[in-house]
Amino acid sequence: MTLSTEPGSGPEIRIFPLPAFQDNYIWLLEKAGRVVVVDPGDAVPVLRVLDQGKLGLDAILITHHHADHVGGVAALAAAHGARVFGPAKSPFAHIDVRLREGDRVSVLGQDFSVLEVPGHTLDHIAYWCSPLGALFCGDTLFACGCGRLFEGSAAQMFASLSKIAKLPEDTRVYCAHEYTSANIRFALAVEPANLDLVLRRDECAATRQRGQPTVPSTIGLEKATNPFLRCAQATVRAAAGRRNPDAGRDEGEAFAALRAWKDVF
Numbered sequence: 001m002t003l004s005t006e007p008g009s010g011p012e013i014r015i016f017p018l019p020a021f022q023d024n025y026i027w028l029l030e031k032a033g034r035v036v037v038v039d040p041g042d043a044v045p046v047l048r049v050l051d052q053g054k055l056g057l058d059a060i061l062i063t064h065h066h067a068d069h070v071g072g073v074a075a076l077a078a079a080h081g082a083r084v085f086g087p088a089k090s091p092f093a094h095i096d097v098r099l100r101e102g103d104r105v106s107v108l109g110q111d112f113s114v115l116e117v118p119g120h121t122l123d124h125i126a127y128w129c130s131p132l133g134a135l136f137c138g139d140t141l142f143a144c145g146c147g148r149l150f151e152g153s154a155a156q157m158f159a160s161l162s163k164i165a166k167l168p169e170d171t172r173v174y175c176a177h178e179y180t181s182a183n184i185r186f187a188l189a190v191e192p193a194n195l196d197l198v199l200r201r202d203e204c205a206a207t208r209q210r211g212q213p214t215v216p217s218t219i220g221l222e223k224a225t226n227p228f229l230r231c232a233q234a235t236v237r238a239a240a241g242r243r244n245p246d247a248g249r250d251e252g253e254a255f256a257a258l259r260a261w262k263d264v265f
């Protein structure tokens with residue numbers, strides 16, 4: 001499946017998801033027989049594709065330390081000698097190059113910028129490639145949702161999502177889980193009258209019916225439909241305020257109330 005193309009001449013970068021576990025996606029980028037994988041929680045599906053396609057693994061990009069994102073790193077690095085890039089602040093040990101906000105990673109002839117996006121975990125980073133129009137954001141921003149707060153505060157996550165929301169609207173969002181259907185059910189509880197959201201629900205249902213991934217989405221679609229990026233909207237603030245009177249104070253409080261609501265939805 002070709003989901004993105006590189007403008008200009010030369011071989012294209014192809015980006016496609018490898019399903020893993022219950023609902024994870026390991027993202028695989030390929031160009032001229034060389035591969036980069038993002039968050040390989042399991043080595044088996046990656047090794048299968050590399051073997052079948054006679055592909056070489058150049059690099060492994062890690063967004064955060066959870067086992068379903070790093071479980072395959074050691075086996076892949078050992079089998080292919082790939083360099084492992086990951087967060088400077090990560091407790092995960094098997095990282096060759098530790099990255100901070102503003103650092104750049106050059107793979108497959110493209111530069112990726114590192115964004116620090118704490119909240120789901122404290123070490124969480126995202127990889128953004130402007131020319132490719134692609135963001136790999138792990139468990140921070142999901143299609144129509146966001147990651148749970150396992151380590152960081154609501155304020156940290158809100159700041160991280162606000163940073164991501166400033167990226168160009170046509171940026172494709174490659175998140176690490178297929179959670180879209182459940183996320184849309186929650187989003188509709190927050191904003192039942194959002195027509196973009198109603199359309200998205202129908203499109204998502206049809207996509208899942210065909211057995212296809214609902215990701216990547218785009219920043220533009222997320223800003224139109226994802227309640228966690230819409231805390232400035234009066235309708236979202238009002239819905240958050242019905243859960244928690246403090247939520248009316250500012251956008252950050254509204255976000256915290258939505259996140260707490262989603263936890264028990």
Ligand SMILES: [Zn+2]
Nearest residue numbers: 064066120139
């Ligand atoms: Zn995680």
